[in-house]
Amino acid sequence: MAISRRSVLGAGALGALGLALPNLSLGQSDGExxxxxxxxxxxxxxxxxxxxxxxxxxxxxxxxxxxxxxxxxxxxxxxxxxxxxxxxxxxxxxxxxxxxxxxxxxxxxxxxxxxxxxxxxxxxxxxxxxxxxxxxxxxxxxxxxxxxxxxxxxxxxxxxxxxxxxxxxxxxxxxxxxxxxxxxxxxxxxxxxxxxxxxxxxxxxxxxxxxxxxxxxxxxxxxxxxxxxxxxxxxxxxxxxxxxxxxxxxxxxxxxxxxxxxxxxxxxxxxxxxxxxxxxxxxxxxxxxxxxxxxxxxxxxxxxxxxxxxxxxxxxxxxxxxxxxxTLNGAGAGYGDSEAGLARVAKMKSSYDRLFTELGTEPKAAKIRESIEAHLGIAIKPEEAELLAGKSPFASSIFYGGRNATLSVILGNYTKVTWTSGxxxxxxxxxxxxxxxxxxxxxxxxxxxxxxxxxxxxxxxxxxxxxxxxxxxxxxxxxxxxxxxxxxxxxxxxxxxxxx
Ligand SMILES: [Zn+2]
Ligand SMILES: [Zn+2]
The missing domain is CATH 3.40.720.10 (Alkaline Phosphatase, subunit A)
Structure with missing residues (x-):
């Protein structure tokens, strides 16, 4: 599904993306x-x-x-x-x-x-x-x-x-x-x-x-x-x-x-x-x-x-x-869900550091869901929150063992963005x-x-x-x-x- 531009254009937070470049001709640049x-x-x-x-x-x-x-x-x-x-x-x-x-x-x-x-x-x-x-x-x-x-x-x-x-x-x-x-x-x-x-x-x-x-x-x-x-x-x-x-x-x-x-x-x-x-x-x-x-x-x-x-x-x-x-991955029919996934960044208002600091060491699943929705604008499923509240499902992985990796895999369902390691x-x-x-x-x-x-x-x-x-x-x-x-x-x- 194509993203509605109007729904994300209000995101003034990303305004710095539109920085203008000067139009230099070669003659105006450093030349020889x-x-x-x-x-x-x-x-x-x-x-x-x-x-x-x-x-x-x-x-x-x-x-x-x-x-x-x-x-x-x-x-x-x-x-x-x-x-x-x-x-x-x-x-x-x-x-x-x-x-x-x-x-x-x-x-x-x-x-x-x-x-x-x-x-x-x-x-x-x-x-x-x-x-x-x-x-x-x-x-x-x-x-x-x-x-x-x-x-x-x-x-x-x-x-x-x-x-x-x-x-x-x-x-x-x-x-x-x-x-x-x-x-x-x-x-x-x-x-x-x-x-x-x-x-x-x-x-x-x-x-x-x-x-x-x-x-x-x-x-x-x-x-x-x-x-x-x-x-x-x-x-x-x-x-x-x-x-x-x-x-x-x-x-x-x-x-x-x-x-x-x-x-x-x-x-x-x-x-x-x-x-x-x-x-x-x-x-x-x-x-x-x-x-x-x-x-x-x-x-x-x-x-x-x-x-x-x-x-x-x-x-x-x-x-x-x-x-x-x-990387942003192809997702959905004809990969049509990818853009809407990436556009979710416009609604995010917090780093993981700030989110995890608020959650503390052993947060309950309900609190995790609530905080992620408040800070990152994504309503994850209760079963996804349970994964974050418990032992990492990737505990044996040398690349995905931490709580932040679990969170990134769950959020990848929504953003369509994944990572190869930390x-x-x-x-x-x-x-x-x-x-x-x-x-x-x-x-x-x-x-x-x-x-x-x-x-x-x-x-x-x-x-x-x-x-x-x-x-x-x-x-x-x-x-x-x-x-x-x-x-x-x-x-x-x-x-x-x-x-x-
Ligand atoms: Zn470096
Ligand atoms: Zn480094």
Whole structure:
């Protein structure tokens, strides 16, 4: 049955889907110039192609036009390609090793940050650029100390030591840091009682802890931390007047960071991460996924708009790996039920995190039904609610063992969307580039190639040492380091992923 457009067009929540692209002719774009002054590297963490596709299909369904990134793909002035994403030890990477390939140009063991298991530290983008007086910034919806921003900057044997990573940022001199993670900066929450907020202020940083404080920042260096842990899912954020007041969006943080970084003779490098796409995919949470991808694309628009105006900025838009391969399936006679299934996202007002927090640990079936209908707009059957109240029917599956997987399978009856797991995947990932030097991202490129491609714009050449998988494994075996010691297993298999 075809969906009635009128029934879903009222969903103002999805209004950001209709972002307009400028109509540039080739002559107005970067032309023959190969060297950029600035690079903005945008990461939709854990974005499988199904995520991009569903946001585009939803946009066409609700607004009659493509989504922002999908429309960008068709412009003459961009180059599109794929990146392969493996780490040193696996064809399926984690975010720390993935970001480190960009940050240092080397493959390392999953869970580490720009460091080999013998302690060899690799020089990172922000370290090398800082020495050359290039300004640098990291913006994310995760904790600022999380794997992806840290991968451009920090050396650490494990991504899990976020209090340590916070101290590394102070030492690094990165100019603009924005995201979540108060617990890693606040003296009352750090086990060493160090007041990193004061230390950053003494080092000349404006410190902002709310949207209002962020908008008021003047000066050239800032630490903006807007949540104790990760920033909220966009679906929860935009449905809470309090969060809308207190917490900036990814697009707002990106705009502020660009305003602060631009204008120096040496240029700047900015990483923008939409982190919660990955978290939602780990949790098989469709509303979390779709809305955060929309929020990410709004931040990409900020970057592209600046680059068009500036004319000397390379913008790269990609992801570090796929995650859970969400996809809209054919359903019903002639597959005619699929669109109506996807359109149910327009009625969803909550992430799984918020729903499960409300439900508590052992909710009764009736309460489960009531909460799902209130938050997600779907009246599941009593027997489906019973499945959620009891032991997981997939308890023996390594991919579907958690409560969130059970919920996603049940909701799949209505949304027609299913997931292959709650884990990262090995897919090659989409990469779109705009501006001088975009050609380097054409075709299928290895993730490690981005490091040299970015540095070349600032006329810097640097080769980090290499280590093979066999060498790394020998060192790890001698030290008796196991996967999981670095927190990787916990990260990948969290029931509802908060991905700390
Ligand atoms: Zn990731
Ligand atoms: Zn992840």
């Amino acid at each position: 110039k190969r060297r950029a002054k600035n690079v903005i590297f945008c990461v939709s963490d854990g974005m499988s192609l199904g995520t991009l596709s569903m946001v585009d299909q939803l946009s066409r369904l609700l607004h009659g036009r493509p989504s922002y990134w999908a429309e960008l793909l068709n412009q003459e002035y961009v180059v599109n390609g794929f990146q392969e994403t493996r780490s040193l030890n696996s064809v399926v990477t984690d975010s720390a090793a993935a970001a480190s390939t960009w940050g240092s140009g080397r493959r390392i063991w999953s869970g580490a940050l720009n460091e080999f298991p013998d302690g060899t530290k690799l020089r990172t983008l922000t370290q090398l650029l800082g020495e050359a007086k290039v300004r640098t910034g990291l913006v994310t919806t995760a904790t600022i100390t999380h794997a992806t921003p840290a991968g451009f900057c920090v050396n650490a044997p494990t991504r899990d030591n976020q209090p340590f990573i916070a101290t590394q940022y102070l030492a690094s001199g990165v100019d603009v840091l924005m995201g979540g993670g108060t617990q890693y900066f606040d003296a009352s929450k750090r086990t060493d009682k160090r007041d990193l907020f004061s230390d950053f202020a003494k080092a000349g940083y404006a410190v902002a802890k709310s949207r209002e404080e962020m908008l008021a920042i003047e000066g050239s260096k800032a630490l903006g931390i807007y949540s104790n842990s990760h920033l909220p899912y966009w679906v929860d954020h935009m449905n809470s007047p309090e969060l809308m007041r207190s917490t900036p969006t990814l697009a707002e943080m990106s705009r502020k960071a660009i305003d602060m970084l631009k204008g120096s003779d040496q240029g700047f490098l900015l990483q923008i991460e939409g982190a919660k796409i990955d978290h939602a995919a780990h949790g098989n949470d469709l509303a979390g996924l779709i809305y955060d991808q929309i929020a990410f694309e709004a931040a990409v628009k900020v970057a592209i708009d600046f680059a068009i105006e500036d004319g000397e900025t390379l913008v790269v838009i990609t992801t570090d790996h796929g995650n859970a391969s969400p 884990n990262h995947t090995s897919d090659h990932v989409l990469c779109t580039a705009f501006g001088p030097g975009k050609e380097a991202f054409h075709g299928l490129t290895p993730n490690v190639a981005s490091f040299a491609n970015i540095l070349a714009h600032y006329d810097i050449r640097h080769e980090n040492p290499k280590m093979t998988y066999e060498e790394a494994k020998k060192i790890r075996d001698a030290k008796n380091v196991k996967d999981g010691d670095g927190g990787l297993a916990a990260h990948l298999h969290a029931d509802v992923c908060d991905c700390d």
